[in-house]
Amino acid sequence: MSLSSDSVPALVQSPDTSVTVFATEDVTKVYEMGEVEVQALRGVDLELFEREFVVLLGPSGSGKSTLLNILGGLDMPTTGIVRYRDQEITAFDDAAMTRYRRDHVGFVFQFYNLIPSLTAKENVALVTEVALNPMEPEDALGLVGLADRVDHFPAQLSGGEQQRVAIARAIAKQPDVLLCDEPTGALDVHTGVVVLEVIDRINRELGTTTAVITHNAAISDMAHRVISMKDGRISDVRTNDERLSPEQLEW
Amino acid sequence: MLITRPRSSARQLKMTALHRKLLRDLLHMKGQAIAISLVIASGIAVFVMAVSAHEALTLTRSAYYDRYRFAEVFASMKRAPLTLADRIAQIPGVAQVEPRVVMDVTLDIEGLSEPAIGRMISIPADRRPGLNDVYLKEGRYIEPYHPNEVLVSDTFVEAHGLKPGDSFEAILNGNRQTLHIVGVALSPEYVLQIRPGEIIPDKKRFAIIWMDERELDSAFDMEGAFNNITLTLLRGTSEREVITRLDDLIEPYGGAGSHGRDEQLSARFLDDELKGLRANAIVSPTIFLSVAVFLLHVVITRVISTQREQIAALKAFGYTHWEVGLHYMQFVMVITTFGAIVGIAAGGWLGKAITGFYAEFYRFPEYLYRFDLRVVAIALSMSVIAAVIGTMSAVRQAVLLPPAEAMRPAPPAQFRETLMERLGLSRVFSASGRMIIRELERRPWKALMSTVGIAFAVAVLILGRFAVDAFDYMMDFQYFVTQRQDVSVTFVEPLSADSQFELQQLPGVLRSETYRAVGAKLRHEHRYRNVAILGLSDNRELYRLIDAREHQTKLPKNGLMLSDKLAEVLHVEVGDTLTVEVLEGERPTWEVPVEALIYEFQGTNAYMSRAALDDLLREEGSISGAYLRVDGTKLDTLYQQLKETPRVAGVLLKDAALEGFQETVAENQYIMQGFNTMFACIIAFGVVYNTARISLSERSREMGTLRVIGFTRLEVSSILLGELAVITLAAIPVGFGVGYLFAVALAKGFETELFRIPIVLSPETLAFAAGVTIIASVISGLIVRRQIDHMDLVSVLKQKE
Structure with missing residues (x-):
């Protein structure tokens, strides 16, 4: 996959439903929190397709972060099977799981999780240094509009800028899937829109299968598909006939 | 608008981002890192100092013994004819024999009211002695037919301000005679000049005097006879067998039992000294490095727990266990290696200084100091092993941390009703007092670790001064x-x-x-x-x-x-x-x-x-x-x-x-212990400072919150410093106990056949250990206090827990 302005026409890509990127079968997850057992997922069956932009919508505690972590190989389900393309990642051992995260997944966390002792560029380099086919960190930061902030430390950046660094870090490896956990959760509307535009562009221009978690229903209008969750189950799936661009969203 | 650039080659020689993180993290906590480095450096310095001094002295001693042909078997008797010497020479395995006359006489030295003893030893005037040769430090060798010319041992000459050309009186076989000093000499046989029946050298009242054998023989009517014989053996000979045969031969002549170097007073004393150095090379560094291990454990565990989410992020990006573990191990290794290098340099330098001091003290004609690369290698591996032991469990935790779990915030702290409240004592304490007590009660494990750390500091301080106490007590007893x-x-x-x-x-x-x-x-x-x-x-x-x-x-x-x-x-x-x-x-x-x-x-x-x-x-x-x-x-x-x-x-x-x-045994101990005390002080500061810094970094957010809701700087710092004070005070008695155990270990290491060290801790030493620890606490407290005062409230609160 190459990243170029003229290789693929913008805005014409639609999901290829013949290619399943993720498939889960009856996935459950139980956490032990001290003496309490928390049932985070109660049987989730789901498919995500090539080039698809999905929004996972639901209140806090609905299990969406758990699902995203499982898709991204950060966590293992208690029962059930998860497939990434033709591989069953639930059967992976630890090393294979690490390999999978390293080679295929781009993560964006709600709280950015930047390394405070590294500059924006170095935070991105942290990922590009171990990736198979990365862009230059400067280019990734250019994509999120931070070309002039490359040498700033996280503490010198605003919340929106930090989140954009986190996105640059996630996309710099040119991942096959981009998983974003509440990427705008800690941001104001204007900054949130800027961040969503970046994610949207990655999906459109690179064709990266993208899943975004949010509890903000307004954001769902920019997705191909909206999957709603409640109490650890999928409660609703909706396909948008027409997608809105981020600046058209109304919060 | 999306650009592709040719990718830079996979592994360039430039620093990776992870290395930069390492460097900046180290810089960020440079105070603590340096403190830990110095603790390691102290342990390594003591080790290198003692080991290299031990090696140098062993080498110097054997060179001295070889070059001046120090005998291996010694025997004395009342009087034996010279023909016996020939028979002794024929004992299988004997390489060389040197029969001689050795007599203890009373000396009358000007300026010394009490009598001194001179050990007169006969030597040939026309050649050097075959065994137990002398090193002429000053003047010349005796000449044949120059009556009453003698060589005198240098410590005695020095103690009385004598020089070649001076004379003194001695009573030889009842006759008062004037002896003329022509040379000042050293001998491998009397590296330490210990009077008969004593076990401690006496510089002032005991002299070794070498005189022409013809004169000494005639003065004591020993012509054609001898009363003392020394031998060297062929390689591979059983000393024991030679001694048995020799005893049989000399018995009819009033033989008083022969012995090897192991019972030769000077050699044995020197041997014991070297054993002491060896003990110091093993016991003290082991203890110091154990403290470093403990300190590393506490600090690295803490660093890793504050970087929980960073670790999770690294893992989410696909960093392997190995890479994450290596990152933290490198962090430890930088601190350790820095400490080891400083320690090796300091220890090498001190080792040379101490060897010089010992060589001077023992009057070795020359001394050999070789900085052995093996010692460096051992010191480096010891510090690396110590670092690995200290941090393995913490790094393992980092490695095994499941990324998704680390992403979730740590569960909120659980506070329960504390003992204080159950006893209904809450009202007795102020709000800050209650916070101190609850924190200690809530995390007893952490409080315990801090207490143990500071107790170690107290204990190494006790160890540093223990030998001085022991020797004082021994002398008094x-x-x-x-x-x-x-x-x-x-x-x-x-x-x-x-x-x-x-x-x-x-x-x-x-x-x-x-x-x-x-x-x-x-x-x-x-x-x-x-x-x-x-x-x-x-x-x-x-x-x-x-x-x-x-x-x-x-x-x-x-x-x-x-x-x-x-x-x-x-x-x-x-x-x-x-x-x-x-x-x-x-x-x-x-x-x-x-x-x-x-x-x-x-x-x-x-x-x-x-x-x-x-x-x-x-x-x-x-x-x-x-x-x-x-x-x-x-x-x-x-x-x-x-x-x-x-x-x-x-x-x-x-x-x-x-x-x-005082001048011999004690002085050596004092010098060695002086260095140990210095290093113990460094260790004490390192431990206490780290303890204080860790609790600050753990609780800066809480401190910030308190400041925001209106607590004064004084009130906020008193919570943290109060906790430090409680821990320090609790650690002192524990440290006394641990120090006692350390002293037992050291005393055991120093014990020889001639000396044993009583386990005595003087009130002064306990006070010293407690005092240094308290001072270290106060200084660390002041540094932390300054940091609390300069705390940037907004940025502290913005940090995610």
Whole structure:
């Protein structure tokens, strides 16, 4: 996959439903929190397709972060099977799981999780240094509009800028899937829109299968598909006939 | 608008982002990192110092022994014809023999009122001695047919400000003679000049004097005869066998038992010193490095727990366990390696300085110091092993941390009703007081770790000063509690019982207690030791036998009482029977039961009741020597009289013995312990400072919140510093206990046949350890306080927990 302005026409890509990127079968997850057992997922069956932009919508505690972590190989389900393309990642051992995260997944966390002792560029380099086919960190930061902030430390950046660094870090490896956990959760509307535009562009221009978690229903209008969750189950799936661009969203 | 650039080559030589993180994290906590480095450096420095000094001295000693042909077997007898020397030379395995005349004489030195002993040793004037050669430090060698020319040992010459060209008087076989110093000499045989019957060198009152054999022979009517012989052996010869054969040969000539270097006083003393250095090279660094291990454990565990989410992010990006673990190991290794390098450099430098000091002290003609790369390698591996041990569990935690779990915030702290509240004491404490107590109660494990850390600091401080206490106690015990005489006198030959009254008549003598000492070989199975059995009368006030542990001891009526060390060496217990071969007079052999043991600090001694000894010897109150209590104002007259008495072989003053002890054993210890104390202080500061910094970094958010809701700086810092104060105070008594254990370990390491170290911790040492720890706490507290004062409230609160 190459990243170029003229290789693929913008805005014409639609999901290829013949290619399943993720498939889960009856996935459950139980956490032990001290003496309490928390049932985070109660049987989730789901498919995500090539080039698809999905929004996972639901209140806090609905299990969406758990699902995203499982898709991204950060966590293992208690029962059930998860497939990434033709591989069953639930059967992976630890090393294979690490390999999978390293080679295929781009993560964006709600709280950015930047390394405070590294500059924006170095935070991105942290990922590009171990990736198979990365862009230059400067280019990734250019994509999120931070070309002039490359040498700033996280503490010198605003919340929106930090989140954009986190996105640059996630996309710099040119991942096959981009998983974003509440990427705008800690941001104001204007900054949130800027961040969503970046994610949207990655999906459109690179064709990266993208899943975004949010509890903000307004954001769902920019997705191909909206999957709603409640109490650890999928409660609703909706396909948008027409997608809105981020600046058209109304919060 | 999306751009592709050719990707930079996979692994360039530039720093990776992870390395940059490492560097910046280190810079961020440079105070703590340096403190830990210094703790490691201290342990390594002590190790390198002691090991390299030990190696250098061992090397120097063997070079000295080789070059000056130090003998391997030594024997003395009353008088033997020179033909015996030829027969001795024919013992299989003997390489070289050197028969000679050795006589102890009384010296009269200007400016020294008390008599001194000179050990006269015959040497050929026309050539160098075949064995036990002398190193001429000053002046020249004696020349044939120059009457009364002598070489004198350098410590004695120095102690009295003598030089070649000077003269002094000596009583040779009853005749007063003037001896002319032509040269100042050193000998491998008398690296330490220890008077007969003593175990401590005496610079001022004991001289080694080398004189032309022709003159010495004629002065003592020993022409064609000798009374002392030394030998070297061919490689691979059994020393034991040679000694047995030699004993048989010299026995008819009044042989007093031969021995190897292991019982040669100077060699043995030196050996013990080297053992002490070795002990210091093992015990202290082990303890210091253990403290470093503990400190690393606490600090790295803390660093890793604050970087929980960073670790999770790294893993989410696909960093492997190995890469994450390596990152934190590198963090530790930078600190460790820095400490090790500083420690090796400092230790090498100090080792050289100490070797120089020892070489000067022991008057080695030259000293060899080689900074051994093996020592560097061992020191480096020791620090790396220490670092790995200290941080393995913490790094393992980081490695095994499941990324998704680390993403979730840590569960909120659980506060319960504390003991204080259950007891209804809440109202007694202020809000800050309650916060301090709750924090301590809520996380007892953390409080315990901090307490243990600071207790270690207290303990190493105690260890640093312990030897000084022990030696002070030992001297006090030896010279004030047990041996209360001012002067002890020994005679050339045993005198009859009436001499007791003559002694009493000497000027200034307030009380005299005589004793009988007889040289004997104590044998049990294949083990033996040559010792003097001391026969003591029942009515003693001056020379008391006091068991250092039991504080009371009674001399058995018939059998032997052995110092427990001697019993240990001979493998005997109370009730066993020893074969006693007397090495004088008729040379009888007895079977004597061991009836009591006495725990002593110095020497391997054997005691008997005077009456029982007389019975065995078939004597009636012969006197080998006496202990005197003396009127201090009449000392000079007494000395003068003793000098004139030909039968007096030696006079020993307690003050001189004390001085000798101070100047030799104690001084070496003080120097070594001085360095140990310095390093202990560094360690104490390192530990306390880290403890304070860790609690600040753990609780900065809480501190920030308190400041925001209106607490003053003073109130906020008093919470943190109050906690530090509580922990420090709790750690001090614990540290006393740990320090005691450390002292036991060190004492065990230092124990030799001649000395054992009592476990004594003086109040001064305890106060010193507590004081330094408290000062370290106060200083660390002030540094932390300054950081609280300069805390950027907004940024603290913005940080995610």
